[in-house]
Amino acid sequence: MNGDNGTSTQAPQMRALLFTDLCDSLILVERIGDAAAAELFQAHDRLVLVLQQQWNGRLIDRSDGLLLLFERAIDGLGFALDYQRGLQEIGKQRNIVLRARAGLHVGEVLTWENSPEAIKVGAKSLEVEGLAKPMAARLMALARPGQILLSAVAESLTHRAVGELGERGERLVWKSHGGWRFKGMPGRQDIHEVGEPEFAPLRAPRGSPKARRAVPLWRRPMTLLAEVALVAGMVFGTWAFLRPTPAIAFGERDWVVLGNLHNLTGNALLDDSLQQAFRISLEQSRYVNVLSDMKVQETLERMRREGGALDRDAAIEVALREGARAVIVPTVAEVHGRLRVSLELIDPNTGNTAWSDHADGRGMESLLGSTDDVVAQMRVELGEAMHDISRDSMPLPKVATASLDALHAYAMGVKAYGDGRYDDAQRFFGQAVRFDPDFAFAYLAQLRIQWGRGNPEGARQSLAAAKRAAGRLSGRDRLYMDAWDADLNGAGTLATAEKWKLLGDLYPDYHGAHANYAWSMLSVGRYSESEQAARKAAVAQNPLQAMALQALGRAELAQNHADAALRSYRQSARIGQWSVNRHMVAALAAHGDLVGAQRMLAAAREDDLAMHLEGTAVALDAGEPAAALRANAAALRHCGDNARICGMFQAQSLSLASIAVRKAGAHEYEQLIATMIAQAADPAAGERGEWLYMAAASAYLAQRAELYDVARRQLPHLQRLAKALDDPRGTQMVAVLVANQDRVDGRAAQSVQRLRALIDGSELFQVHVALQDSLVAAGDQVAAAAEQRWLATQRGRAYAENAGSYLLQALNVHDSRAAQRRLDATSLQ
Template sequence: MNEMTHRPSIEAPQLRTLLLTDLCDSTSLVERIGDVAAATLFRDHDRLVLDLQQRWRGRLIDRSDGMLLLFERPIDGLGFALDYMRGLREMGTSRKLELKARAGLHVGEVLTWRNSEEAVQVGAKPLEVEGLAKPMAARLMAVARPGQILLSAVAEPLAHRAARELGERGQHLLWKSHGRWRFKGMPDSQQIYEVGEPGIAPLRVPPNSPKAWRDIPLWRRPAALAAEAAVIAGIGAGVWFATRPAPAIAFNQRDWVVVADLRNLTGDRSYDDSLETALRISLEQSRYVNVMPDSRVEKTLAQMGRQPGTSRLDRATASEVALRDGARAVLLPTVASLDGKVRVSVEVVDPTSQATVFAESMVGKDPASTVRSMGEVSEELRQRLGETLALVQMDTVPLDKATTGNLDALRAFTLAQRAYAIQDLDAAEQHFRQALSLDPQFAMARIGLARVAYAKTDVNTALAELDKALQSSNRLTNREQLYGKAQRAMIRLDRDVIDQWQALAKLYPDFYVASFNTANLMRYANRYEQMREYSDRASAKMAITRPVALYYRAIAESALGRSTDADASFALARKENFPPVFVEPALLAASKRDFERARSLVAADGKMPPPVVLERRMAEMTFAADSGDWPLATRLAKQLETATAKPVHAFEWAARANALAVLQYTRDKKQARAASERLIEQAAAAIDAAPGREREAVANAMLYAGYVAAGAGDDALARRSIALSKKAVDASPVAVLRNMAAITEARIALMSGDKEAATRLLSEYQGVDALLLTRYWRQAATAGAAPALSTTERARAYNEWAAERPPVLEALIGPPGQESRVISRR
C-alpha cells in the first residue's frame, strides 16, 4: 500500500490561542504523599480540567504533568487559566498541600493534523499541533513563577479588551507588564505581561534563567552605559534626526481608539462632522488601528449616565469611555485658522492620565485642502502608533480620493450615515443623493445608496448603485472596494460569495460586518459550526453587529443541539435590544415540544411588517401540524395559500411551499398534484427575472412542488420542476438546492422501485451540511422508514427554517405515508 495513505492531512494554518501549564513540583509531591493519595489527587485534578474545558470551550491536546490546550479566543484561555489556578488552590487547601501551576498564554498560527486510528491505539495523540506559536507559549510558561499566568504581547491586549466578559471578577483582575525579555534562540526581545487575581497571583517579575532573561534598558546598566557613553555621544545627534522614538503608549496591532468630537476653532461650521468623519474613514483603512464605532460609544455614554447625542465627547469624557471599553488611546482632532491657512491636528491622548502623548498636524493652503490634510495626519499617526510604513502605503488611498474633497458633500454623507444607523431610510437616501449632487464621483455615497435600496428590498436599484460605485473603484478605499464587491456578490448570490466575505473577514478581522455576513451565509449553507464561529466574532463588545450577531449565535447553537447556550445567547441579544419579532426562539421551544411557549412567541401582532407576520403564520401552522393539531394546521395552510396566491417576495414563495407541505397530508393525491402544478407554473414564470435570494426561494418552491408531485405519482411534473430550476440550481453558491433536486429525483426513483438509483443520487449528501430530509429517503432506499428524531435532530430540523429551503415539517414527522401520526384526510 502506498505510504501516502498513512500520512495525516495537515490542515491550513489557523489562528488559535495556546495555553501551556505545568504543575509545579509534581514529582516530589507524589513522593511526599504516596501513590494512593497521588492517584486520588490526579483523578480530582482531571475532573477539574474536564469541567473547565467544557466551561471555557477548550481543546486538550496534550497532558502529563502539564497541559497544552487550544482555544478560539484569548479570553477563554485566560478564563481557563484563572479558574485552574483557583481550583488548584482549593484542592491544595482541602488536602493541606500547596498546589500551584505556571502558565503561558499566546496567540498565533498553528498547524494541526489528525493521527490515524492505528497510531492513536499505540499511544499517539489524536490531534497534533505545531507551529511557532507553540514554543513561544512554552517559553512563557517556563519562565513563570509558581501560580503565575504570563501572556505574550499578542495575547494581552486581546484578553485585556475582553476582560469584562469575565463578569465582576474581570473588573478586579490585576494586569502588570514585566518589560521586554530575551529568550534563547529568538533574535528579538518579547514583551511579557502578567494577569491574576489579588491574593492568588504572585505579580512579581519572573526570575532570569540561562534560557530567558530580562532585557534591561541601557540606562539601568551603569557599567554598560559607561563603556558605551563615548560612542553614543558621537552618533547621538545623527540618530536623533534620523529616527523618532517609539510612542509613549502601549499600543499594539488591532488595539482600539476613541475619536473625540472635533474642536473647531475656525468659526466655520462647515468643518463640523465632516472632518471627524474624514478622520474615521482614513483610520478605517488601517488593519492596525481600530476605531470604536459610534454605537458602542453611545452605549457606554448611556451607562455613564450621559445623554448620547447631546453629551460632548471631549478629552475627559472620551478618556472615560476609552477606559471603560478597553481602548488604548483617545484621538482629539482640532481644526484652526492660521494666517489665512487651515491647520488640522490630532492629539493622541493617554486615557489613564488624559495627557497628550504626541500630536501630528498639517497646514493646508485653503479649506478645500483640509480633507487631504486630515488624511496625511492620519497616516502619520498610524506610523507613530506602530504601523509600518509599508503597510500604511499598501492599505491607503489618499483621503480626498477615497471620499471627496468637498466638505459639504462629506457633511451630507455624515448625515446620511447617521440617518441610516437609526433606519431612517428616506432621510438617509436624501442625504446620500445630496452628497452625490455635490460630487458625482463620491463612490462611498453610491455604496450608501445601495445599502438603503437593499434595506427597502429594491434589489435592482441596489445592484445598479453598486455597479456604478465599483466602476469608480479608484475613488474607494481598499476595504470599501472589497466590501462593495462582496455586497454585490451577496445580493446576486454569486457562486464565490462565501469566499469573498471570508476573505474580507480574514483581511480585516475587526470589520465585524464581514464576520456577520459570513455567518449569515454559513447559515444559508447549513454550516452551523462555522456560523457559530463567525457570529461569535461579530458579537464582540465593540462590534456594531453585536445584537444581531448574538441572535445568530443562538441560532447556530440551537442547530448544533446546544439549547442551553442558545437560550443564553437569545437572552443576551434581547438585552442588547435586538427586536423580539423573529421566529427562531419559538422554533427552539417547538424543537423541545414546548408548543405552548412556541405559539405564545409567534402570537399575532398587527404592528409588525407583513413579511414578519407571514413568517409567524407559517411557524404557527408548522407547530400545529407537528403537535398533531391538523384541523388548525389545515385551516392556517388554506389561509396562507389564499394570501400568497400571487407570490413575489422570498417569504411569499416560502409560504406557498409550507402551505403545500401541510395540505399534502390532508388532501388526496389528485388535489396535491394540482396544487403542485399551479405552484410550478407560477415559479416557471418568475424564476428568470428573480434576483439573488428571491431566485433561490422561487427555485426551492418549484423543486418542493415537484417533490410533492412525485409523491402524488406524477413523475413527468416532478422532472419538469427539476429541469426548469436547473439554471438556478447550478448558479447557487451552496449545495442546498442541489440537495433538494437530488431528493426529488430519489423520490421519483423510489416510486418506481429503483432503490439503487435513489441511493446513488443521495450518496453525495451525507455530511453535516446536508438537508435533514435526506435522511428519510436515504433510509427508505436501504432499510425502510427512518426512526423518530432525537431532540437534537429536531432542533437541527427546525433550524433549517429559511425561505430558500424546503419546509421543515417533513423532516420532523416524515413524508406522507411515513409520518408517525395517523391523519384523517379531508
C-alpha cells in the same frame, strides 16, 4: 470658644474646600477710597451669595478672601469659574481690575456646629478642621492672580464630571504644573490648573518660601552642570542608532475611540463632515480599528449619557469600558487667518496626552488635505512605517470625496442609519451622490439599505454606480464591494461565501465580513463553520453585535444546542431590539417550550411575515393544523408584491396540502412550479439558485402528496437548471426529487444509494425523511429505525434550516414530531 460646640459630625467627612483671595485688596481700598470700596464689597458679597446658592456652597470664613465647603468638587470648580467671571464684570463697571486667586482640594475634614451662645459672642456657625484645610490654603497662596489651582484628587474628580458644566466645560483648558512640596505638608503634591483661556494665566505658579517645585536631584543646578558634558557627548551617537519611539506602542488590530470633533470655527457644516473625514482616514490604517459610532452610543447609554457628546472625558470612559488602546480627539480652529486641524492622542489609563500635532491650511478646500497630513503623522506615531501608509492609503479626496457638502450629507446618513431611520438615511446618501456623483462610499451605503428592504434590483443599481467609482474605494472596501457583486449577480452561494471569508481573513476585525460569511455557511448547512464565523462577529466592538448574536443562535440551534441558542438570543435581546423575534420562537419550541413560543407569537404584529412563517411550524408542532392554516393565510395576505416571498408562502401552503392539512389539486402545484422554473431560467432574474430550490422543493411536495406525474414532468427542466446554476441547495433538492422518483418507480436500493451519497453533515433535513421511506421500501427496517431516531432528535435543525427562505421548515417540524410519536408508540408496545 470653639470648644463650645453644639453638634459634631464625630467622624471625618469627604468634602471639597475652596480658598479664594481677592488680590491687592488693600491697595485697591487706598486707591478708590472708603465709600467706593464699601459699595464695591457690597457688590462682591451679593455675587458670593448668588454663587453660593447656585453651586450649593457653604461659606465657612471670610476676610480678604473666602473659605467655602462643597459636597462635590465640580460645584467648587463651578463656583470658582463663575467667581472669576463675576469679578471681571464688577471691575469693568467701575473701571478697575479685579482678580482673585483660588485653590481647590478634596479631602477629609471634621466639622461641628457651634452653639447659639458661642455664635452670639463672635464664633462662626460651622467650624472646619483637618489636613485638607491647610492644603487648600497652600494651593490658593501659590496661585497667580486669576489662577485656579487644584490638587491631584480635585483635578481627577472635576475633570471626570466637567460635562456637567455644559458647553462651557468644553472650552476649559487643563494644565499640569508638576510636583510641588509645601512647607509643613508631607510628601510631594501634584498641582493642576484649570481655566478659561480669556481669564486664566495658564502659567506655572511662582514659588515661595512655603512652596517650591519638587525637583529631583539630577535636575538640580549643580547636578545638571556635572551631567551636561556627559549628555552632550552621548547625544550624537545615540541619535545615530536610535529613533524616537511612539508615544503609545500600538500593535496591529488595536482599537481606538474617536472623540467628537472640537469645532472652534463656528461653521456647523464642519461638525459631521470632518468627523467622518477623520474616521475614513483612520480606517485605512492596518494597525488600528475605530470603534463605531453605533457602538459608542450603545456604551454611552450604558453610562446613562444617552445622546451625550463624546467629549474628552466621555471618550476616555468609553475606551476604558471597551478596552480601547487610545482616545483620539480632533480639533479644527482658525488661527491667524489659517485653518488649523489638530489631533490629540490620549492614553485612557492615565488621561494624559501622549501625542499631539497639527496641520495648517488656507481656506475650506485645505481641510481634507490637512486632515490627511495630521492623520498620516499620527499613524507613524502609532507604529506604522511611512512606506506602509503610502501603500495602504489614498488621500481623502481620492478615497472618499473632495466635496465637504457630500461628506456632510454622508455623515448625516451614517448617523440616521445607526439610529434605524432608514428613510432619512437613504435621503442623505442620495444627496451625497448628488453633490458628488463619484462618491462610491455613499452608493455602497444605499446598497445595504435597499438589500435590507428586499429590493435587489435597487441594490444592483447602487452596486453598478459604486463599481463605476471603484477607484474611490480603499482595498478593504473594494473587497466588500466584490462580495456584494458576487451575491447580487448570481455567482452562487459558495462563491459569495469565499469572498466574505477572504475579506474576514485579511481584515479580522471587519465584523460585517464574518457575519455575512456566517449566514452564507448557514444557508448551505455548514453549521459548525457558521458558528465559528458568527462568534468572530458577536463581539462587543461590533455595533451590530445583536444581529451577529442572532446568526450565532441560529447556528447553535441547527446543531441542536437549543440551550446555547436561547442564551445567544437572550443576550441579543438585552443589547438590541430583539425581545420578540422568530428566532427566539424557534429556539423555545425546539427546546420544548411551545407555550412560551406561542405567547411570543401572539405578541407579534399581524403583518410580521417572519413570525407567521415560524407560527405555521409551531402550530404543526403543537398539533394544531387549523392554527397553521391561519398563520399561512395571514402571511399570504401581507406578502405584498414581492414575488419570491409570496412564492415561498404559496409553497409552504402546498406543504400543508402534502400532509393532508388542506386540499390542493395537481394544477396548483403545476402552476407554481412552472412560475418558479421560469424565474430560475431567466438570466436577468436575481437569486436564481433560490428559485431553483423553491421549484424543486415544490415538486418534492407534489411527490409527498402522491402527485407523482407532476414531479415527473418537471424533473428534466429542473435537472438542466441544476447543472447550469450549480447551486448547492437547489442541486441537492433536485437529487432528493430524483431519489424519490426512483423509490416510486420500484428502484428503492438505487434511491437509498443516491440519498446516502448526499449525507456529509450539511445535507437537507428532508434527505433523511426520503432516506427513511426508501429504506422501508427496501425492507431494511433496522436502518429505517435509525433514521427515525435521527429525525426525532433533530428538532433544532428542523427549525433552523433556512434553505429557500425556510420554505420546508413547517414540513421538517411536522416530520420530526411524527417520528417522535412513532418512537413513543413503539416504546409502549
